[in-house]
Amino acid sequence: MEVRVRYAPSPTGLQHIGGIRTALFNYFFARAQKGKFILRIEDTDQERSSEESIQDLYETLNWLNIVPDEGPVQGGPYGPYIQSERTKLYKDYANELIEKGKAYKCFCTSDRLDALREEQTAAKSKQIGYDGKCRNLTQQEITALENEGKPFVIRLKVPKEGKTTFHDLLMGDITRKNSDVNPDPVLLKSDGFPTYHLANVIDDHSMNITHIMRAQEWIPSGPLHILLYEAFGWTPPLYCHLPMVMGKDGKKLSKRHGSTAVKDFREIGYLPEALLNYVSMVGWSYDDKKEFFTEDELCELFSLEKINKAPGVFDYKKLDWYNGMYIREKSDIELVKLLLPYMQSANYISQKADEEEMKKLFSIIPLVKERLKVLSDVTEMVKFLYTEDEVEDATLLLPKKQTLLETYQALKGAYEILLQYKDQQDEVIEEHLMQLSSSLNLKVNGVFMPIRVSVTTSSVSPPLFDSIRALGWDKALLRIEHAITLLETEVKNG
Protein backbone atom coordinates (compact mmCIF):
# COMPACT_ATOMS: atom_id res chain seq x y z
CA MET A 1 0.00 0.00 0.00
CA GLU A 2 1.26 3.43 -0.88
CA VAL A 3 2.36 5.58 2.01
CA ARG A 4 0.46 8.84 2.24
CA VAL A 5 1.42 11.38 4.86
CA ARG A 6 0.49 14.97 5.37
CA TYR A 7 1.63 18.19 6.95
CA ALA A 8 -1.44 20.01 8.16
CA PRO A 9 -0.61 23.29 9.83
CA SER A 10 -3.12 25.86 10.88
CA PRO A 11 -2.24 29.25 9.46
CA THR A 12 -2.37 31.18 12.69
CA GLY A 13 1.13 32.57 12.66
CA LEU A 14 4.50 32.28 11.00
CA GLN A 15 5.89 28.84 10.34
CA HIS A 16 8.20 27.95 13.19
CA ILE A 17 10.95 25.47 13.91
CA GLY A 18 8.69 22.89 15.52
CA GLY A 19 6.19 22.94 12.70
CA ILE A 20 8.77 22.74 10.02
CA ARG A 21 10.47 19.84 11.73
CA THR A 22 7.18 17.95 11.55
CA ALA A 23 6.85 18.89 7.89
CA LEU A 24 10.38 17.71 7.18
CA PHE A 25 9.96 14.34 8.88
CA ASN A 26 6.73 13.72 7.02
CA TYR A 27 8.33 14.78 3.77
CA PHE A 28 11.43 12.63 4.21
CA PHE A 29 9.35 9.66 5.24
CA ALA A 30 7.14 10.01 2.17
CA ARG A 31 10.17 10.20 -0.10
CA ALA A 32 12.01 7.35 1.56
CA GLN A 33 8.90 5.18 1.26
CA LYS A 34 8.21 6.30 -2.29
CA GLY A 35 4.90 7.60 -1.06
CA LYS A 36 3.03 10.86 -1.23
CA PHE A 37 3.44 14.01 0.81
CA ILE A 38 0.29 16.04 1.16
CA LEU A 39 -0.10 19.61 2.31
CA ARG A 40 -3.38 20.52 3.94
CA ILE A 41 -4.37 23.79 5.53
CA GLU A 42 -6.36 23.56 8.74
CA ASP A 43 -7.85 27.01 8.92
CA THR A 44 -10.81 26.15 11.10
CA ASP A 45 -10.05 28.87 13.60
CA GLN A 46 -11.72 31.83 11.97
CA GLU A 47 -10.39 34.17 14.63
CA ARG A 48 -6.72 33.49 14.24
CA SER A 49 -6.28 32.24 10.69
CA SER A 50 -4.77 34.72 8.28
CA GLU A 51 -3.86 34.99 4.65
CA GLU A 52 -0.45 36.26 5.68
CA SER A 53 0.21 33.02 7.52
CA ILE A 54 -0.75 31.00 4.46
CA GLN A 55 1.65 33.00 2.33
CA ASP A 56 4.36 32.47 4.90
CA LEU A 57 3.67 28.75 4.80
CA TYR A 58 4.14 28.61 1.05
CA GLU A 59 7.23 30.76 1.14
CA THR A 60 8.79 28.69 3.86
CA LEU A 61 8.17 25.34 2.21
CA ASN A 62 9.40 26.76 -1.03
CA TRP A 63 12.56 28.11 0.58
CA LEU A 64 13.25 24.69 2.06
CA ASN A 65 12.48 23.07 -1.25
CA ILE A 66 9.68 20.94 0.15
CA VAL A 67 7.31 20.32 -2.70
CA PRO A 68 4.01 18.67 -1.81
CA ASP A 69 2.67 15.97 -4.13
CA GLU A 70 -0.85 17.03 -3.39
CA GLY A 71 -2.09 20.08 -1.70
CA PRO A 72 -3.51 23.54 -1.85
CA VAL A 73 -1.03 24.89 -4.36
CA GLN A 74 -1.38 22.18 -6.98
CA GLY A 75 -4.78 20.88 -5.97
CA GLY A 76 -5.51 17.21 -5.45
CA PRO A 77 -7.92 14.40 -6.13
CA TYR A 78 -9.84 14.74 -2.87
CA GLY A 79 -11.32 18.18 -3.36
CA PRO A 80 -9.82 21.30 -1.88
CA TYR A 81 -7.12 20.78 0.73
CA ILE A 82 -8.19 23.81 2.66
CA GLN A 83 -10.56 23.03 5.48
CA SER A 84 -12.49 26.27 5.34
CA GLU A 85 -13.60 25.15 1.89
CA ARG A 86 -14.82 21.80 3.14
CA THR A 87 -17.19 22.86 5.89
CA LYS A 88 -20.23 21.16 4.41
CA LEU A 89 -18.47 17.84 4.60
CA TYR A 90 -17.78 18.24 8.31
CA LYS A 91 -21.30 19.38 9.03
CA ASP A 92 -22.75 16.38 7.22
CA TYR A 93 -20.53 13.99 9.09
CA ALA A 94 -21.33 15.63 12.41
CA ASN A 95 -25.03 15.20 11.70
CA GLU A 96 -24.42 11.62 10.73
CA LEU A 97 -22.93 11.09 14.17
CA ILE A 98 -26.00 12.59 15.79
CA GLU A 99 -28.20 10.25 13.79
CA LYS A 100 -26.10 7.35 14.95
CA GLY A 101 -26.54 8.49 18.51
CA LYS A 102 -22.79 9.12 18.86
CA ALA A 103 -23.04 12.87 19.19
CA TYR A 104 -25.47 15.48 20.40
CA LYS A 105 -26.30 19.15 20.25
CA CYS A 106 -25.24 21.25 23.19
CA PHE A 107 -26.74 24.66 23.89
CA CYS A 108 -24.54 25.65 26.81
CA THR A 109 -23.05 29.11 26.56
CA SER A 110 -19.35 29.86 26.73
CA ASP A 111 -20.04 31.77 29.90
CA ARG A 112 -21.48 28.74 31.58
CA LEU A 113 -18.53 26.65 30.42
CA ASP A 114 -16.03 29.17 31.73
CA ALA A 115 -17.77 29.35 35.09
CA LEU A 116 -17.93 25.59 35.23
CA ARG A 117 -14.24 25.20 34.54
CA GLU A 118 -13.38 27.79 37.15
CA GLU A 119 -15.53 26.06 39.70
CA GLN A 120 -13.97 22.69 38.95
CA THR A 121 -10.47 24.07 39.14
CA ALA A 122 -11.16 25.77 42.46
CA ALA A 123 -12.71 22.61 43.86
CA LYS A 124 -9.68 20.60 42.63
CA SER A 125 -12.15 18.38 40.92
CA LYS A 126 -10.81 15.09 39.61
CA GLN A 127 -11.84 15.91 36.11
CA ILE A 128 -12.08 19.31 34.54
CA GLY A 129 -14.30 19.84 31.53
CA TYR A 130 -17.81 19.63 30.24
CA ASP A 131 -20.32 18.13 32.64
CA GLY A 132 -22.66 16.65 30.04
CA LYS A 133 -25.59 18.91 30.82
CA CYS A 134 -27.05 18.70 27.32
CA ARG A 135 -26.20 15.08 26.75
CA ASN A 136 -29.63 13.79 27.61
CA LEU A 137 -31.91 16.53 26.38
CA THR A 138 -35.18 15.20 25.04
CA GLN A 139 -36.14 15.74 21.44
CA GLN A 140 -38.79 18.22 22.60
CA GLU A 141 -36.25 20.23 24.57
CA ILE A 142 -33.87 20.29 21.62
CA THR A 143 -36.57 21.41 19.23
CA ALA A 144 -37.69 24.10 21.61
CA LEU A 145 -34.18 25.48 22.02
CA GLU A 146 -33.64 25.40 18.29
CA ASN A 147 -36.88 27.24 17.69
CA GLU A 148 -35.67 29.90 20.10
CA GLY A 149 -32.72 30.29 17.78
CA LYS A 150 -30.21 29.35 20.45
CA PRO A 151 -26.75 28.69 19.07
CA PHE A 152 -25.40 25.22 19.63
CA VAL A 153 -22.35 23.06 19.19
CA ILE A 154 -22.18 19.37 18.44
CA ARG A 155 -20.40 17.23 20.99
CA LEU A 156 -19.14 13.69 20.81
CA LYS A 157 -20.60 11.23 23.27
CA VAL A 158 -17.49 9.80 24.87
CA PRO A 159 -18.30 6.46 26.52
CA LYS A 160 -18.22 6.60 30.31
CA GLU A 161 -16.92 3.07 30.63
CA GLY A 162 -14.07 1.17 29.12
CA LYS A 163 -10.74 2.30 27.76
CA THR A 164 -9.27 3.10 24.41
CA THR A 165 -5.89 2.10 23.07
CA PHE A 166 -3.96 3.15 20.03
CA HIS A 167 -0.66 1.94 18.78
CA ASP A 168 2.14 4.39 18.23
CA LEU A 169 4.97 3.31 15.97
CA LEU A 170 7.43 4.99 18.33
CA MET A 171 5.87 4.72 21.78
CA GLY A 172 4.05 1.43 21.49
CA ASP A 173 0.54 1.04 22.85
CA ILE A 174 -0.98 4.02 24.56
CA THR A 175 -4.12 3.48 26.59
CA ARG A 176 -6.49 5.87 28.31
CA LYS A 177 -9.58 5.17 30.27
CA ASN A 178 -12.52 6.64 28.39
CA SER A 179 -13.47 8.48 31.54
CA ASP A 180 -10.10 10.24 31.32
CA VAL A 181 -10.55 11.28 27.73
CA ASN A 182 -11.79 14.85 27.28
CA PRO A 183 -15.41 14.70 28.36
CA ASP A 184 -17.66 15.09 25.35
CA PRO A 185 -15.46 17.39 23.27
CA VAL A 186 -16.91 19.82 20.76
CA LEU A 187 -16.87 18.52 17.20
CA LEU A 188 -18.65 21.33 15.44
CA LYS A 189 -18.50 24.87 16.74
CA SER A 190 -21.43 27.23 16.88
CA ASP A 191 -20.05 29.11 13.88
CA GLY A 192 -20.50 25.95 11.84
CA PHE A 193 -16.76 25.28 11.64
CA PRO A 194 -15.36 21.97 12.81
CA THR A 195 -12.85 21.68 15.60
CA TYR A 196 -9.45 20.17 14.93
CA HIS A 197 -10.54 16.77 16.13
CA LEU A 198 -13.42 16.40 13.71
CA ALA A 199 -11.86 17.97 10.66
CA ASN A 200 -8.59 16.17 11.15
CA VAL A 201 -10.15 12.75 11.43
CA ILE A 202 -12.51 13.26 8.51
CA ASP A 203 -9.78 14.60 6.26
CA ASP A 204 -7.17 12.03 7.15
CA HIS A 205 -9.70 9.35 6.40
CA SER A 206 -11.09 10.86 3.25
CA MET A 207 -7.66 11.67 1.89
CA ASN A 208 -6.46 8.14 2.55
CA ILE A 209 -3.68 9.18 4.89
CA THR A 210 -1.77 6.09 6.02
CA HIS A 211 0.57 7.51 8.66
CA ILE A 212 -0.04 10.35 11.01
CA MET A 213 3.24 11.93 12.06
CA ARG A 214 2.65 14.83 14.37
CA ALA A 215 4.11 16.29 17.54
CA GLN A 216 3.90 14.44 20.83
CA GLU A 217 1.65 17.10 22.26
CA TRP A 218 -1.12 15.22 20.44
CA ILE A 219 -0.62 11.97 22.28
CA PRO A 220 -3.32 12.66 24.85
CA SER A 221 -5.79 13.24 22.01
CA GLY A 222 -4.96 9.94 20.38
CA PRO A 223 -7.64 7.89 22.12
CA LEU A 224 -10.22 10.57 21.37
CA HIS A 225 -9.41 10.33 17.70
CA ILE A 226 -9.67 6.57 17.82
CA LEU A 227 -13.10 6.96 19.39
CA LEU A 228 -14.05 9.17 16.49
CA TYR A 229 -12.82 6.69 13.91
CA GLU A 230 -14.83 4.01 15.68
CA ALA A 231 -17.92 6.18 15.80
CA PHE A 232 -17.69 6.58 12.04
CA GLY A 233 -16.86 2.94 11.57
CA TRP A 234 -13.52 3.75 9.96
CA THR A 235 -10.11 2.13 10.34
CA PRO A 236 -7.66 4.57 11.89
CA PRO A 237 -4.30 5.23 10.22
CA LEU A 238 -0.94 4.42 11.81
CA TYR A 239 0.37 6.89 14.35
CA CYS A 240 3.85 8.17 15.00
CA HIS A 241 4.14 10.97 17.52
CA LEU A 242 7.30 12.97 17.04
CA PRO A 243 9.39 14.22 19.96
CA MET A 244 8.90 17.88 20.66
CA VAL A 245 11.43 20.64 20.13
CA MET A 246 12.28 22.45 23.33
CA GLY A 247 14.13 25.59 24.33
CA LYS A 248 17.22 25.71 26.53
CA ASP A 249 15.08 25.64 29.67
CA GLY A 250 13.38 22.43 28.61
CA LYS A 251 10.09 24.10 27.86
CA LYS A 252 8.36 24.06 24.51
CA LEU A 253 10.38 26.20 22.11
CA SER A 254 8.92 29.70 21.89
CA LYS A 255 9.83 33.29 21.12
CA ARG A 256 11.36 33.88 24.49
CA HIS A 257 14.10 31.41 23.61
CA GLY A 258 15.03 33.44 20.53
CA SER A 259 13.84 33.39 16.97
CA THR A 260 11.51 30.54 16.17
CA ALA A 261 9.96 31.72 12.92
CA VAL A 262 11.65 30.23 9.89
CA LYS A 263 11.21 33.58 8.23
CA ASP A 264 13.45 35.16 10.86
CA PHE A 265 16.17 32.61 10.26
CA ARG A 266 15.93 33.22 6.56
CA GLU A 267 16.23 36.96 7.01
CA ILE A 268 19.13 36.77 9.43
CA GLY A 269 20.97 34.75 6.84
CA TYR A 270 20.74 31.08 7.61
CA LEU A 271 20.99 28.89 4.55
CA PRO A 272 18.05 26.59 3.92
CA GLU A 273 20.32 23.57 3.68
CA ALA A 274 21.85 24.38 7.08
CA LEU A 275 18.54 24.89 8.82
CA LEU A 276 17.10 21.81 7.20
CA ASN A 277 20.11 19.73 8.15
CA TYR A 278 20.21 20.88 11.74
CA VAL A 279 16.49 20.72 12.38
CA SER A 280 16.48 17.18 11.06
CA MET A 281 19.07 16.24 13.65
CA VAL A 282 16.80 17.19 16.53
CA GLY A 283 15.02 13.95 17.24
CA TRP A 284 16.59 11.93 14.50
CA SER A 285 20.03 10.60 13.71
CA TYR A 286 21.52 8.24 11.22
CA ASP A 287 24.52 6.88 13.08
CA ASP A 288 27.38 8.16 15.19
CA LYS A 289 29.42 9.35 12.21
CA LYS A 290 27.41 11.17 9.62
CA GLU A 291 26.18 14.61 10.56
CA PHE A 292 25.93 16.40 7.25
CA PHE A 293 23.00 15.47 5.10
CA THR A 294 21.68 16.96 1.91
CA GLU A 295 17.96 17.05 1.41
CA ASP A 296 18.27 14.25 -1.12
CA GLU A 297 20.17 12.08 1.33
CA LEU A 298 17.54 12.64 3.99
CA CYS A 299 14.86 11.71 1.47
CA GLU A 300 16.67 8.47 0.95
CA LEU A 301 17.95 7.58 4.40
CA PHE A 302 15.18 8.75 6.68
CA SER A 303 13.56 6.06 8.75
CA LEU A 304 11.13 5.93 11.64
CA GLU A 305 13.32 3.55 13.62
CA LYS A 306 15.95 6.20 14.11
CA ILE A 307 13.62 8.76 15.60
CA ASN A 308 14.32 9.48 19.23
CA LYS A 309 11.53 9.28 21.77
CA ALA A 310 12.72 12.01 24.10
CA PRO A 311 12.15 15.67 23.34
CA GLY A 312 15.17 17.59 22.06
CA VAL A 313 16.54 21.01 22.85
CA PHE A 314 17.06 23.37 19.96
CA ASP A 315 20.67 24.56 20.13
CA TYR A 316 21.15 27.88 18.37
CA LYS A 317 24.92 27.57 18.59
CA LYS A 318 24.97 24.28 16.81
CA LEU A 319 22.81 25.77 14.09
CA ASP A 320 25.38 28.54 13.77
CA TRP A 321 28.08 25.96 13.37
CA TYR A 322 26.17 24.14 10.65
CA ASN A 323 25.48 27.42 8.92
CA GLY A 324 29.13 28.46 8.98
CA MET A 325 30.11 25.11 7.53
CA TYR A 326 27.60 25.43 4.73
CA ILE A 327 28.65 29.00 3.99
CA ARG A 328 32.26 27.94 3.66
CA GLU A 329 31.24 25.28 1.19
CA LYS A 330 29.78 27.89 -1.13
CA SER A 331 31.74 29.11 -4.12
CA ASP A 332 32.64 32.80 -4.20
CA ILE A 333 30.12 33.37 -6.95
CA GLU A 334 27.33 31.72 -5.00
CA LEU A 335 28.23 33.78 -1.98
CA VAL A 336 28.14 37.00 -3.96
CA LYS A 337 24.56 36.24 -4.87
CA LEU A 338 23.62 35.37 -1.32
CA LEU A 339 25.32 38.38 0.20
CA LEU A 340 24.11 40.96 -2.29
CA PRO A 341 20.69 41.55 -0.71
CA TYR A 342 22.30 42.26 2.66
CA MET A 343 24.75 44.68 1.09
CA GLN A 344 21.91 46.40 -0.66
CA SER A 345 19.71 46.74 2.37
CA ALA A 346 22.69 48.31 4.18
CA ASN A 347 22.96 50.70 1.22
CA TYR A 348 26.50 49.60 0.55
CA ILE A 349 25.51 48.51 -2.92
CA SER A 350 22.89 50.16 -5.10
CA GLN A 351 19.73 48.34 -6.11
CA LYS A 352 20.90 48.13 -9.67
CA ALA A 353 24.24 46.72 -8.54
CA ASP A 354 26.47 47.74 -11.43
CA GLU A 355 29.44 45.82 -12.64
CA GLU A 356 31.95 47.74 -10.59
CA GLU A 357 30.02 47.19 -7.38
CA MET A 358 29.72 43.51 -8.12
CA LYS A 359 33.42 43.27 -8.86
CA LYS A 360 34.23 44.86 -5.56
CA LEU A 361 31.87 42.54 -3.72
CA PHE A 362 33.38 39.55 -5.42
CA SER A 363 36.85 40.68 -4.41
CA ILE A 364 36.01 40.80 -0.73
CA ILE A 365 34.34 37.39 -0.52
CA PRO A 366 37.60 35.68 0.45
CA LEU A 367 37.96 38.17 3.29
CA VAL A 368 34.65 37.30 4.87
CA LYS A 369 33.88 33.76 3.83
CA GLU A 370 35.41 31.92 6.72
CA ARG A 371 34.27 34.53 9.21
CA LEU A 372 30.54 34.45 8.56
CA LYS A 373 28.20 32.62 10.87
CA VAL A 374 25.13 34.12 9.24
CA LEU A 375 24.95 36.06 6.00
CA SER A 376 23.89 39.27 7.68
CA ASP A 377 27.22 39.35 9.52
CA VAL A 378 28.76 40.61 6.33
CA THR A 379 27.64 44.22 6.64
CA GLU A 380 29.36 44.81 9.94
CA MET A 381 32.43 43.03 8.66
CA VAL A 382 32.91 45.17 5.59
CA LYS A 383 31.55 48.38 7.03
CA PHE A 384 34.97 50.02 6.87
CA LEU A 385 35.05 49.55 3.12
CA TYR A 386 31.74 51.23 2.51
CA THR A 387 31.65 54.07 4.98
CA GLU A 388 34.00 56.95 5.64
CA ASP A 389 34.10 56.29 9.36
CA GLU A 390 37.40 57.02 11.02
CA VAL A 391 38.69 56.45 14.51
CA GLU A 392 37.74 59.34 16.76
CA ASP A 393 38.91 58.00 20.08
CA ALA A 394 42.67 57.69 20.47
CA THR A 395 42.40 55.08 23.20
CA LEU A 396 40.91 52.65 20.71
CA LEU A 397 44.23 52.69 18.91
CA LEU A 398 46.18 51.51 21.90
CA PRO A 399 47.11 47.85 22.05
CA LYS A 400 47.07 46.24 25.47
CA LYS A 401 49.87 47.31 27.77
CA GLN A 402 51.18 49.92 25.38
CA THR A 403 51.51 53.62 26.10
CA LEU A 404 50.21 56.48 24.08
CA LEU A 405 53.69 57.61 23.12
CA GLU A 406 54.80 54.12 22.10
CA THR A 407 51.73 53.75 19.94
CA TYR A 408 52.25 57.13 18.39
CA GLN A 409 55.83 56.25 17.48
CA ALA A 410 54.79 52.85 16.19
CA LEU A 411 52.08 54.18 13.95
CA LYS A 412 54.20 57.01 12.65
CA GLY A 413 57.00 54.59 11.85
CA ALA A 414 54.56 52.20 10.27
CA TYR A 415 53.15 54.93 8.12
CA GLU A 416 56.55 55.67 6.64
CA ILE A 417 57.14 52.02 5.91
CA LEU A 418 53.75 51.54 4.29
CA LEU A 419 54.23 54.63 2.17
CA GLN A 420 57.58 53.43 0.98
CA TYR A 421 56.89 49.74 0.45
CA LYS A 422 53.20 49.64 -0.40
CA ASP A 423 53.86 48.26 -3.85
CA GLN A 424 55.98 45.43 -2.54
CA GLN A 425 54.92 41.93 -1.59
CA ASP A 426 53.11 41.45 1.72
CA GLU A 427 56.11 39.61 3.09
CA VAL A 428 58.37 42.58 2.44
CA ILE A 429 56.09 45.05 4.17
CA GLU A 430 55.58 42.63 6.99
CA GLU A 431 59.32 42.19 7.43
CA HIS A 432 59.86 45.93 7.74
CA LEU A 433 57.03 46.34 10.22
CA MET A 434 58.45 43.55 12.33
CA GLN A 435 61.82 45.23 12.34
CA LEU A 436 60.12 48.42 13.44
CA SER A 437 58.44 46.70 16.34
CA SER A 438 61.67 45.19 17.61
CA SER A 439 63.56 48.44 17.21
CA LEU A 440 60.89 50.18 19.27
CA ASN A 441 61.03 47.28 21.70
CA LEU A 442 57.35 46.53 21.15
CA LYS A 443 55.40 43.38 20.45
CA VAL A 444 54.60 42.77 16.82
CA ASN A 445 50.98 43.39 17.61
CA GLY A 446 51.92 46.78 19.01
CA VAL A 447 52.63 47.91 15.49
CA PHE A 448 50.00 46.02 13.59
CA MET A 449 47.06 46.77 15.82
CA PRO A 450 47.17 50.55 15.50
CA ILE A 451 47.32 50.18 11.74
CA ARG A 452 44.39 47.81 11.78
CA VAL A 453 42.29 50.05 13.95
CA SER A 454 43.16 53.11 11.89
CA VAL A 455 42.13 51.47 8.69
CA THR A 456 39.14 49.41 9.79
CA THR A 457 38.08 51.24 12.98
CA SER A 458 38.05 47.87 14.67
CA SER A 459 40.50 45.62 16.46
CA VAL A 460 38.85 42.72 14.70
CA SER A 461 39.03 42.59 10.94
CA PRO A 462 39.92 40.51 7.96
CA PRO A 463 43.67 40.15 7.26
CA LEU A 464 45.28 43.58 7.33
CA PHE A 465 46.93 43.84 3.94
CA ASP A 466 43.92 42.36 2.21
CA SER A 467 41.77 44.89 3.99
CA ILE A 468 44.02 47.74 2.93
CA ARG A 469 44.04 46.62 -0.66
CA ALA A 470 40.27 46.27 -0.65
CA LEU A 471 39.99 49.80 0.66
CA GLY A 472 42.72 51.21 -1.54
CA TRP A 473 46.14 52.36 -0.38
CA ASP A 474 45.34 56.03 -0.71
CA LYS A 475 42.33 55.89 1.55
CA ALA A 476 44.10 53.64 3.98
CA LEU A 477 47.06 55.99 4.28
CA LEU A 478 44.75 58.92 4.83
CA ARG A 479 43.04 57.09 7.66
CA ILE A 480 46.39 56.32 9.22
CA GLU A 481 47.36 59.97 8.94
CA HIS A 482 44.16 60.86 10.70
CA ALA A 483 44.93 58.43 13.48
CA ILE A 484 48.46 59.78 13.84
CA THR A 485 47.10 63.29 14.23
CA LEU A 486 44.74 62.04 16.84
CA LEU A 487 47.55 60.39 18.80
CA GLU A 488 49.75 63.41 18.37
CA THR A 489 47.15 65.66 19.95
CA GLU A 490 46.75 63.31 22.86
CA VAL A 491 50.48 63.07 23.39
CA LYS A 492 50.81 66.87 23.46
CA ASN A 493 47.94 67.18 25.89
CA GLY A 494 49.69 64.69 28.08
Place this chain on the structure above:
RNA sequence: GUCUCCAUCGUCUAGUGGUUAGGACACCGGGUUUUCAUCCCGGCAACGGGGGUUCAAUUCCCCCUGGAGAUGCCA
Protein backbone atom coordinates in the same frame (compact mmCIF):
# COMPACT_ATOMS: atom_id res chain seq x y z
C1' G B 1 -5.60 18.47 40.78
C1' U B 2 -6.17 14.43 37.06
C1' C B 3 -4.34 11.84 32.84
C1' U B 4 -0.43 10.56 29.25
C1' C B 5 4.48 10.34 27.67
C1' C B 6 9.73 10.65 28.40
C1' A B 7 14.89 9.90 31.01
C1' U B 8 23.25 8.42 28.22
C1' C B 9 28.20 14.32 28.95
C1' G B 10 25.66 21.49 29.60
C1' U B 11 23.18 20.38 24.40
C1' C B 12 22.21 16.88 20.01
C1' U B 13 23.17 11.87 20.04
C1' A B 14 25.74 6.47 19.15
C1' G B 15 25.73 2.11 21.74
C1' U B 16 25.61 -2.92 24.29
C1' G B 17 23.29 -8.25 29.11
C1' G B 18 30.28 -8.30 29.84
C1' U B 19 32.88 -1.43 26.05
C1' U B 20 38.72 2.49 28.71
C1' A B 21 30.44 4.07 27.33
C1' G B 22 31.97 6.55 21.04
C1' G B 23 31.03 11.14 18.04
C1' A B 24 29.36 16.32 17.25
C1' C B 25 28.23 21.36 19.26
C1' A B 26 29.47 24.38 23.34
C1' C B 27 33.29 25.29 26.84
C1' C B 28 38.67 25.23 28.35
C1' G B 29 43.85 24.65 26.94
C1' G B 30 47.76 24.38 22.99
C1' G B 31 49.57 24.97 17.82
C1' U B 32 49.29 27.86 13.05
C1' U B 33 48.59 33.37 12.61
C1' U B 34 49.73 40.78 12.49
C1' U B 35 43.71 40.76 15.11
C1' C B 36 39.38 37.86 14.44
C1' A B 37 38.01 33.61 12.04
C1' U B 38 39.34 29.13 9.62
C1' C B 39 42.36 24.82 10.27
C1' C B 40 45.07 21.14 13.47
C1' C B 41 46.05 18.88 18.37
C1' G B 42 44.50 18.04 23.36
C1' G B 43 41.18 18.41 27.72
C1' C B 44 36.66 18.67 30.66
C1' A B 45 32.16 16.09 30.88
C1' A B 46 27.01 11.31 31.05
C1' C B 47 24.28 6.07 31.81
C1' G B 48 18.89 10.32 37.88
C1' G B 49 17.90 7.17 42.65
C1' G B 50 16.18 2.51 44.88
C1' G B 51 14.71 -2.34 44.38
C1' G B 52 14.55 -6.79 41.62
C1' U B 53 15.89 -10.63 37.22
C1' U B 54 20.90 -12.45 36.09
C1' C B 55 27.24 -15.25 36.94
C1' A B 56 26.96 -10.13 35.06
C1' A B 57 23.23 -4.67 34.34
C1' U B 58 23.69 1.79 31.52
C1' U B 59 21.04 -2.05 28.70
C1' C B 60 15.25 -6.22 30.91
C1' C B 61 11.08 -5.45 34.91
C1' C B 62 8.92 -2.52 39.08
C1' C B 63 8.80 1.77 42.24
C1' C B 64 10.43 6.69 43.17
C1' U B 65 12.24 11.18 41.51
C1' G B 66 12.71 14.60 37.79
C1' G B 67 11.04 16.77 33.17
C1' A B 68 7.44 17.63 29.49
C1' G B 69 2.62 17.59 27.36
C1' A B 70 -2.66 17.42 27.69
C1' U B 71 -6.86 18.69 30.29
C1' G B 72 -10.61 24.98 25.21
C1' C B 73 -16.53 26.50 20.68
C1' C B 74 -6.83 26.87 19.81
C1' A B 75 -4.60 23.73 17.00
